[in-house]
Amino acid sequence: LARAGIAVLAVDRDPLTAEVARANAEALGLADLIEVRCADVTEIDTSPYDAVFVDPARRGGRGRIFDPEAYSPPLSWATAAALKAPRAALKIAPGVPHEAIGPEAEAEWISDGGDVKEAVLWFGEGFAPGAFRATLLPSGATLTAPAPLPAPPVGPVGRYLYEPDGAVIRAHLVADLVERCGGRLVDETIAYVTSDVPYSSPYVSGYEITDQLPFNMKKLKALLRERQVGVLTVKKRGSAVEPEELRRRMKLSGPGSATVFLTRVAGAPTMLIGHPLG
Structure with missing residues (x-):
């Protein structure tokens, strides 16, 4: 603000912080515009x-x-x-x-x-x-x-899954994204959006879902071995499983890659497997 020519009153009750602020103002040649008050x-x-x-x-x-x-x-x-x-x-x-x-x-x-x-x-x-x-x-x-937005619809997992940016989730704007993509939530308590048609937006990361399984480590391990998946990205919402622990138990090997989502669908612990769009 001072660099823009605006007079500034800076207040902090910590004496050391106030002294540092004064020194910075002097060093920048802005002391005539910045009054630092320890109060x-x-x-x-x-x-x-x-x-x-x-x-x-x-x-x-x-x-x-x-x-x-x-x-x-x-x-x-x-x-x-x-x-x-x-x-x-x-x-x-x-x-x-x-x-x-x-x-x-x-x-x-x-x-x-x-x-x-x-x-x-x-x-x-x-x-x-x-x-x-x-x-x-x-x-x-x-x-x-x-704010507030109406509650978004909830429904089955479609071909595509969208992970909203953290700022969108914190701002409670997931419902706005659901409306924009014509989709639905996979669970009323989980910020994953799904739809049957692809949707591109800077506010989400999109994935194509190839498999949906009830939560079962053995079934997931068998599927990944069959697909020769050696690189696995693990994402989770509403699951207590730690990604590193899951990767360790999968004993991955092969040239393929995949993304697995550990989440809940209609309240049930679920694994969704897919890959990023684009």
């Missing part, structure tokens, strides 16, 4: 400012903090501060409960290479209060929908 930010009146950005401490002495009200500063204070400013952005943990997110913000989950890295609450002009958004990096593809 409790909850005692700062944010109403005179054009924008507010809050990156609360989400770790304590015992590790990661899951309760947003235990953040430093708490999410409730950050939200109140955001509502006093024309624009605001609040960083939150990607796993924050959706019920902790107020209706005043647009909530965005951001993934990088499929791994969910960040979540941000946006306030002000240009954002849709109550909407949920998933943004994928490095492509920049972004998907948004009002």
